[in-house]
Amino acid sequence: MSRGAGAVWRASRAAVRRRGAQTFVLGVVVFCSTVAIVVALGLLESVSAPFERAFEGRRGAHVVASYDPAEVTAARLGARAPGVEAAAGPFAQAVVTVAGTSEHLPPGPLTVVGRPSPGGPVDRVDLWAGRWPAGEGEIVLDRPGADRFFSYLLGVRFAVREGHTFTVVGLASSVSRSAEAWVTPGQAAALGPSTAQMLYRLDAAATDADVRAGTAALTAGLPSGALLGWQSYLTVKRDAGRTAAAFLPFLTAFGVLGLVVAVLIVANVVSGAVVAGSRHIGVLKALGFTPNQVVAVYLTMVLVPALAGGALGTAAGAVAARPLLDDVGAGVFTVSIGPWVYAATLAGMPAVAVLAALVPALRAHRLPAARAIGAGVPAAPGRGARVQRLLAGAPLPRAVSLGLGLPFGRPGRAGLTLAAVVLGAATVTLAAGLSLTMTAYGQAAQRTGSVHTVVHAGQARNHQTPPRHGDAEIEALLRGLPGAVYVTADAWIGLHLTGRSQPITGRFLRGDSATLGETVVEGRWLRGPGEVVAPSAFLDKRGLAVGDRLSLSLGRARAETTIVGATMDGAADLIQADWRTLTALAPDQRATQYEVRLAPGADTGTYHAAVRAADPGLYPVPKSGTDPVTVAVIGFASLLTVLLGTVAALGVFNTVLLDARERRRDLGVLKSIGMTPRQVTVMMVTSMAALGAAGGLLGLPVGVAAHRLVVPAMADAAGLALPEFMVDVWRAPLLVPLPVAGVVIAVLGALVPARSAARLTIAAVLRDE
Amino acid sequence: MDTRDERLVVRLGDVRKEYGATTALDGLSLRVRAGEAVAVMGPSGCGKSTLLNLIAGLDRPTAGTVEVDGQELGALNETGLALFRRRRVGMIFQFFNLIEDLPALDNAALAAQLTGTPARQARDRALELFDELGIAERANAYPAALSGGERQRVAVARALMNRPALLLADEPTGALDSRSGEQVMDLLIDLNQIGQTLLIVTHDPGLAARCASRRVELRDGQVVAEQSLDRTP
Ligand SMILES: Nc1ncnc2c1ncn2[C@@H]1O[C@H](COP(=O)(O)OP(=O)(O)OP(=O)(O)O)[C@@H](O)[C@H]1O
Ligand SMILES: [Mg+2]
DSSP states (O other): OHHHHHHHHHHHHHHHTTTTTHHHHHHHHHHHHHHHHHHHHHHHHHHHHHHHOOOOOOOSSSEEEEEEETTTOHHHHOOOOTTTEEEEEEEEEEEEEEEETTTSSSSSEEEEEEEOSSSSSOOOOOOEEEEEOOOOTEEEEEEEOOOOGGGTTTOOEEBBTTTTTEEEEEEEEEETTOOOEOHHHHHHHHHHHHHEEEEOOOOOOSSSHHHHHHHHHHTTTTTTTTTEEEHHHHHHTTOOOHHHHHHHHHHHHHHHHHHHHHHHHHHHHHHHHHHHTHHHHHHHHHHHHHHHHHHHHHHHHHHHHHHHHHHHHHHHHHHHHHHHHHHHHTTTTOOOOOOOHHHEEEHHHHHHHHHHHHHHHHHHHSHHHHHHTTSSSOOOOOHHHHHHHHHHHHHSSSHHHHHHHHHHHSSHHHHHHHHHHHHHHHHHHHHHHHHHHHHHHHHHHTTTOOOEEEEEEEEGGGTOOOOOOOOHHHHHHHHHHHEEEEEEEEEEEEEEETTTTEEEEEEEEESSSGGGGOEEEEEEEOTTTTEEEEEEHHHHHTTTTTTTTTEEEEEEEEEEEEEEEEEOOOOOSSSEEEHHHHHHTTTTOOSEEOOOOOOEEOHHHHHHHHHHOOOOOOOEEEEEOOOOOHHHHHHHHHHHHHHHHHHHHHHHHHHEEEEHTTTTTHHHHHHHOOOOOHHHHHHHHHHHHHHHHHHHHHHHHHHHHHHHHHHHHHHHHHTTOOOHHHOOOOOHHHHTHHHHHHHHHHHHHHHHHHHHHSSSOHHHHTTTO | OOOOTOOOOOOEEEEEEEEETEEEEEEEEEEEEEEEEEEEEEESSHHHHHHHHHTTTSSOOSSEEEEETEGGGGGGOOHHHHHHHHHHHEETTTTTOTTTTTTTHHHHOOOOOOOOHHHHHHHHHHHHHHHHHGGGGGGOOGGSSSSSHHHHHHHHHHHHHHSSEEEEEETTTTEEEEEEEHHHHHHHHHHHHHHHHEEEOOOOHHHHHHHSSSSEEEETTTTEEEEESSSSO
């Protein structure tokens, strides 16, 4: 037995050494695939439950409870309670009212909690800008940190009706939404009538019932009025992360694609290697290797590069995946790559390789030695012969027609090569398509380049300077300042649909509204009065469709309108209409803000200064430009596309390399009967270019079809209607390079062995037998 | 001025061939006249295949001159050698060396097509040869479906397609059973009878005696004996 194992090992080692180039390429393919899979699995894990990940990562509070300090002591609250995994607090909590004097903060109630630090056993607040309050008058506001848009709030001072003034020293966000702002505990106590906030993590909190039961247990021994109110994390979860969520389906699609393609390519390359070795299998059998030993030789031969590639790929993935995903994840998801990912690739890649090798190896196992020696060689004249005969008579140089005909002689082997090319072409097509769709979506959602500045009119009730100019004058003024290209005035008004009680918001537009960059998914944009456009979410919620009539009410006034278009937006209670529609409802309404698009290259700061100088009652705010989340997500998609493309190209290259190497003896024979080195190269290249072109042409529609299938399904899952132009991203100039790329890769794969064979002395090639 | 019969088809002058430290041919000279059938014999490793490969232009000598059918091979580049092989020599191998992916007839026709013969004409010529060699009914089979003897006859047909000045055979019966071997040998004798110049490598003294007009004995890359056989061309 041990002697048998030794022979198997020696034969495998010899096979690995003899096929050095192939073993190396196989290792590289496994390596790249493994990196892609680590990234893909990490991505899938991170996006599968972004809220849960963020929540667990920050040890979010399952229950945020407010107690009446008069009814229950701090000591009692701090005592261990049954069913509680961890608790924090009590923290003094007060509600203050922001005075309308700040131009940056909305007036109204603000829930403030006194906490000594952002950390602790529960609800670790993410302090993403500035620092934690250290003394009187300092406050941290709760704002999402995704694109750092709210950074401008740092240093802002504002007053509250209760008679305090605060300076914003930091910006933070809490996954538990435990407060709107934080101050020092001492400051909180000084803010007057306060409640006591407790943050709990429960042992069991999977369902609403669990959370309710847990909360009941907490308050079991307390006076009935002690618990003033509580909030479950499940409520927070339900309305968390709307815009970011729209990207998740795309990223999921990418993750799954990366996984599937990497596995398929490894399988293809491995089985190609084994099929190529079937002759060798026959020889081994003839030498007296048992069928099982032959299978063992082949599995070992494949395992060596698979283990090496898998291990190195996992290591590289471990190093690269986290920073890569971190970049994308900012604001969309929290990166989480569990050890299972590494375990899966370490054990999985060799397993995939072995499985892929097993099928053809087992076939060889069953073959009698004599047939294995000739395996893959055609024995009966069939369709292949007919095609070859046709080609032989075709008015083409014989080297070309021979190259075109050769693959038909051995359809099995040609099939594997073709499959590799089809897979590669389809992958690159689909990945590029996803990338294009995501780019289109990101730009549309961000309305990139449409509006650069929003100018608010000062309002006396907010203690702002009212503008000196009238509504129409302001519009004209803004339009006249250097740099402005388009100006749209708009007013946001609370309305009702006639006969319905739920309020909706109407946004009425005047000026260059068509340049706002709103994406219409169905119907068209506004052209005049009596028309509205609404997000598809609005229509779905009310069972309406484009073309339906809509009656708007404001007080006693009414306006009859028609829905002419659906926009790509998640807002379920918003409609947009032309200013003249508003005139019918509220004739004296002024615009509340003006949206300005600047000329390319115009400086926002210069324009703002001009606005302020022209009328101190105008307050320009720069619009957050390209969203870093979108940029990161798209950059990542491109990167994954390149990674998958590389893996696919390597797979094709390897398969072609094998195919061409297989034909080395044929090349020697052809040279011995008088083929010139040039003709030999032409023949090989023609042969593989034909397969490459066929594969590219087949793979292209497969990729496009997959894209057309995946994208709407994903958008659907996200409850998003995508306009046709985001699905139909394919343009001829984009499509042409893909089959060309297939041909180029195939040709490169053919050129290397063809040229080396052309250089080899024929005597040496023929001696190989 | 050679008479037709005195024309030299092969002239090797002091040819050396080294593979690294191995000397395969060690200053070998050899002449083959048109119409001759020369059998090259000798123990394994003495350089027989090397000699044949040099004459066929499949390899180049380390030193010395190789002239075939009036053409000095050393003067040719790779492409020139290919054109030379196309028209001047035909070669038969011990293991046939057919293209497995092409049917038998196409394997043969290919040789003519490389010289620019149109497909139809090339096929007709191949079929003619197949007929003479007795394998016409196997024309559409792939090599894998043919017996060893049949494969070797396809290889002979391929070698003869362009009416070469010289037919080279490296142990053409080595992989065949004795009956098929005999048939192939008979074929070569017939060809020589109608004027085909032959250079055959063989281990079998009996076969050599039957088909060759001259026997050349190699040892360690040198000609050690030459013997005209009692067989007039
Ligand atoms: N490509 C090569 N590389 C290295 N050595 C070679 C090569 N070709 C031939 N040789 C060596 O040259 C010598 C002559 O080889 P050759 O094949 O001509 O012998 P042979 O007479 O045909 O033998 P056999 O009867 O076994 O076929 C041998 O020692 C062989 O090992
Ligand atoms: Mg030999």
